[in-house]
Amino acid sequence: xxxxxxxxxxxxxxxxxxxxxxxxxxxxxxxxxxxxxxxxxxxxxxxxxxxxxxxxxxxxxxxxxxxxxxxxxxxxxxxxxxxxxxxxxxxxxxxxxxxxxxxxxxxxxxxxxxxxxxxxxxxxxxxxxxxxxxxxxxxxxxxxxxxxxxxxxxxxxxxxxxxxxxxxxxxxxxxxxxxxxxxxxxxxxxxxxxxxxxxxxxxxxxxxxxxxxxxxxxxxxxxxxxxxxxxxxxxxxxxxxxxxxxxxxxxxxxxxxxxxxxxxxxxxxxxxxxxxxxxxxxxxxxxxxxxxxxxxxxxxxxxxxxxxxxxxxxxxxxxxxxxxxxxxxxxxxxxxxxxxxxxxxxxxxxxxxxxxxxxxxxxxxxxxxxxxxxxxxxxxxxxxxxxxxxxxxxxxxxxxxxxxxxxxxxxxxxxxxxxxxxxxxxxxxxxxxxxxxxxxxxxxxxxxxxxxxxxxxxxxxxxxxxxxxxxxxxxxxxxxxxxxxxxxxxxxxxxxxxxxxxxxxxxxxxxxxxxxxxxxxxxxxxxxxxxxxxxxxxxxxxxxxxxxxxxxxxxxxxxxxxxxxxxxxxxxxxxxxxxxxxxxxxxxxxxxxxxxxxxxxxxxxxxxxxxxxxxxxxxxxxxxxxxxxxxxxxxxxxxxxxxxxxxxxxxxxxxxxx
Amino acid sequence: xxxxxxxxxxxxxxxxxxxxxxxxxxxxxxxxxxxxxxxxxxxxxxxxxxxxxxxxxxxxxxxxxxxxxxxxxxxxxxxxxxxxxxxxxxxxxxxxxxxxxxxxxxxxxxxxxxxxxxxxxxxxxxxxxxxxxxx
Numbered sequence: 001x002x003x004x005x006x007x008x009x010x011x012x013x014x015x016x017x018x019x020x021x022x023x024x025x026x027x028x029x030x031x032x033x034x035x036x037x038x039x040x041x042x043x044x045x046x047x048x049x050x051x052x053x054x055x056x057x058x059x060x061x062x063x064x065x066x067x068x069x070x071x072x073x074x075x076x077x078x079x080x081x082x083x084x085x086x087x088x089x090x091x092x093x094x095x096x097x098x099x100x101x102x103x104x105x106x107x108x109x110x111x112x113x114x115x116x117x118x119x120x121x122x123x124x125x126x127x128x129x130x131x132x133x134x135x136x137x138x139x140x141x142x143x144x145x146x147x148x149x150x151x152x153x154x155x156x157x158x159x160x161x162x163x164x165x166x167x168x169x170x171x172x173x174x175x176x177x178x179x180x181x182x183x184x185x186x187x188x189x190x191x192x193x194x195x196x197x198x199x200x201x202x203x204x205x206x207x208x209x210x211x212x213x214x215x216x217x218x219x220x221x222x223x224x225x226x227x228x229x230x231x232x233x234x235x236x237x238x239x240x241x242x243x244x245x246x247x248x249x250x251x252x253x254x255x256x257x258x259x260x261x262x263x264x265x266x267x268x269x270x271x272x273x274x275x276x277x278x279x280x281x282x283x284x285x286x287x288x289x290x291x292x293x294x295x296x297x298x299x300x301x302x303x304x305x306x307x308x309x310x311x312x313x314x315x316x317x318x319x320x321x322x323x324x325x326x327x328x329x330x331x332x333x334x335x336x337x338x339x340x341x342x343x344x345x346x347x348x349x350x351x352x353x354x355x356x357x358x359x360x361x362x363x364x365x366x367x368x369x370x371x372x373x374x375x376x377x378x379x380x381x382x383x384x385x386x387x388x389x390x391x392x393x394x395x396x397x398x399x400x401x402x403x404x405x406x407x408x409x410x411x412x413x414x415x416x417x418x419x420x421x422x423x424x425x426x427x428x429x430x431x432x433x434x435x436x437x438x439x440x441x442x443x444x445x446x447x448x449x450x451x452x453x454x455x456x457x458x459x460x461x462x463x464x465x466x467x468x469x470x471x472x473x474x475x476x477x478x479x480x481x482x483x484x485x486x487x488x489x490x491x492x493x494x495x496x497x498x499x500x501x502x503x504x505x506x507x508x509x510x511x512x513x514x515x516x517x518x519x520x521x522x523x524x525x526x527x528x529x530x531x532x533x534x535x536x537x538x539x540x541x542x543x544x545x546x547x548x549x550x551x552x553x554x555x556x557x558x559x560x561x562x563x564x565x566x567x568x569x570x571x572x573x574x575x576x577x578x579x580x581x582x583x584x585x586x587x588x589x590x591x592x593x594x595x596x597x598x599x600x601x602x603x604x605x606x607x608x609x610x611x612x613x614x615x616x617x618x619x620x621x622x623x624x625x626x627x628x629x630x631x632x633x634x635x636x637x638x639x640x641x642x643x644x645x646x647x648x649x650x651x652x653x654x655x656x657x658x
Numbered sequence: 659x660x661x662x663x664x665x666x667x668x669x670x671x672x673x674x675x676x677x678x679x680x681x682x683x684x685x686x687x688x689x690x691x692x693x694x695x696x697x698x699x700x701x702x703x704x705x706x707x708x709x710x711x712x713x714x715x716x717x718x719x720x721x722x723x724x725x726x727x728x729x730x731x732x733x734x735x736x737x738x739x740x741x742x743x744x745x746x747x748x749x750x751x752x753x754x755x756x757x758x759x760x761x762x763x764x765x766x767x768x769x770x771x772x773x774x775x776x777x778x779x780x781x782x783x784x785x786x787x788x789x790x791x792x793x
Contacts, residue, residue, distance in 0.1 A: 183697075183698075185764055198764060199763070199764055199765040199768075200690075200693070200763050200764065200765055201763065201764050202698075202761050202762065202763055203762045203763060203764050203766070203767055204759065204760070204761050204762035208704075208760050208761060632689070636685065656677075656720075656723070656724055656727070657670075657673065657674060657677070657723075657724075657727045
């Protein structure tokens with residue numbers, strides 16, 4: 001029974017029975033209890049007796065009627081100590097002075113521990129987390145009272161602790177926040193004991209453990225806001241020595257001369273610089289909303305010698321607008337916003353040696369209306385003063401990146417050949433596609449889309465695809481160098497062709513319609529080149545071999561819900577891959593590096609960085625602390641010897657002891 | 659003792675040995691404190707008292723030995739008595755390094771035990787010498 005009330009039952013007929021309660025005491029010496037007699041009443045001290053009679057059983061209730069609040073000493077009507085009531089009661093059931101039943105109650109009642117006192121103003125000092133755990137006794141959960149089984153609880157009196165002494169909580173929860181660590185002399189559990197352990201083991205008590213102190217002392221750094229600034233355009237600075245191939249052309253204000261070009265990602269970039277002696281021909285799509293004028297026509301260009309030349313501009317109007325404009329939306333014939341824009345620009349740079357002599361620009365103007373898509377065309381050609389159409393590189397017979405690969409057809413009469421890849425146009429259909437020559441050094445991948453009906457015969461399809469791909473390769477030989485002459489067969493390498501395996505019979509397609517295996521739809525052109533020598537410091541590259549092979553795909557008719565489409569699409573691709581052989585040899589070691597091996601720890605048994613080990617940490621054979629200790633001891637002994645051998649010191653020594 | 663020489667030879671020998679041993683003790687304890695501060699982590703403000711007390715001990719040792727030696731050789735009891743008083747302070751400091759230091763290594767125990775033994779022997783001999791000088 002807990003709390004100040006206890007119930008019990010008296011079995012039997014309770015008519016004529018007197019119930020009484022008596023406070024008893026224990027004899028100090030013998031410890032015997034005095035048995036009471038029937039002369040009690042229903043009240044004894046603070047205790048009350050209530051009987052509820054029943055048929056065969058009666059309920060007997062004994063209750064305590066005093067205040068169990070904890071309060072200050074010398075106060076009345078409350079508990080002065082936590083252990084408030086320690087009393088022995090006897091309940092007697094008597095009939096005619098004959099004891100029928102006897103109930104012994106020993107009561108130990110503690111005060112209610114609800115908090116009604118003052119709040120202390122002192123703040124709890126939180127110890128430094130690094131060296132003292134915040135909860136030195138984690139099982140001390142209730143304040144002001146003793147937690148059972150918590151042996152580190154300070155509120156437990158020793159006689160209480162004795163009750164649960166054998167079953168204390170163990171480990172950190174029970175208050176053992178300083179477990180023995182390995183460096184203690186008394187610890188037995190280490191596999192690896194260092195040599196110096198008998199001398200440098202820790203003998204002191206566990207109150208100061210070193211391991212509570214291992215906190216990370218990270219330094220804080222202020223995050224640097226990345227400066228989202230567009231860097232100022234820096235000028236190359238060597239303008240006045242002339243242009244070399246690939247140098248950007250500069251204007252009078254030392255800025256790049258820009259013409260919209262196609263970036264490597266594929267889209268048009270508005271302000272891309274123009275490289276010297278690099279022709280290009282790009283088409284950029286734009287509409288009225290995003291149309292931007294280029295550089296103004298009166299911008300003067302640095303000619304390379306330091307003076308500036310004017311562009312010679314000729315304006316023309318476009319007659320055939322259909323080549324440039326595609327309409328995207330249906331136009332209302334009513335008021336539409338139209339503007340005069342440039343449809344195409346043709347630049348012809350006349351150059352000589354390292355300078356630009358003249359710039360001739362032809363600008364084609366036209367009217368662009370809202371809702372139309374314009375394909376602007378920009379072409380740049382560098383023309384030498386000597387020849388007007390062919391651009392020749394001075395002093396560079398090898399292939400340059402970006403130049404078309406020379407190909408020849410030795411079987412044909414005019415020996416002129418071409419090696420092309422697809423240049424798609426419009427929707428990308430093969431019927432509309434043109435071809436563009438393979439450019440040296442630029443790996444490319446292009447293709448077009450062939451429309452195939454569901455009833456297509458597979459062998460016919462194969463033949464069709466093969467013929468289309470073969471139309472790209474109109475050559476049997478490829479030139480080793482850019483200036484290979486058509487008359488010398490040694491200047492050419494034969495194209496190695498791996499033709500697709502053509503089976504004449506419909507092997508596996510059988511009667512299946514809409515699926516064709518082994519369609520050679522991918523053309524792979526692999527060109528192997530290498531560096532052979534150098535001319536004027538520029539490495540020359542030659543083509544060593546060319547291989548053409550086909551990869552096959554399985555074509556399957558793509559159905560909609562009900563196979564209503566009449567045609568399906570088969571993409572035909574051509575890819576060019578340039579492979580450089582041999583790999584770059586390692587940079588040859590200088591004679592100094594070969595002969596002078598003292599700093600090379602790999603080829604020497606001893607090398608200087610490892611010799612000065614405690615000062616330089618290259619050697620890993622010995623623990624750093626050991627070596628440091630030995631070194632310091634050695635230094636100390638040397639210092640001692642030096643000091644003691646000084647006659648001044650012995651004079652001082654003698655005088656101090658006299 | 660001889661009647662015209664009251665100075666105690668064993669005491670003088672002990673002073674000499676104590677001087678040399680103390681230098682070794684000071685350097686060894688300093689090195690060990692440095693080692694402990696690197697390998698273990700000292701709680702706040704525990705390293706400063708350890709180091710300060712070591713240096714105070716070193717500073718006390720010099721006059722202690724000097725006075726003791728001077729008193730012994732000139733057969734005066736005043737310096738010797740003063741040296742004995744300083745020895746008491748040195749003994750307390752040695753006990754601190756033996757027991758109350760933050761981390762006590764076994765080498766610390768050995769060194770301090772030897773030092774305490776030396777101090778004890780010295781104190782006994784000093785008392786005997788003072789008794790000889792006074793009488």
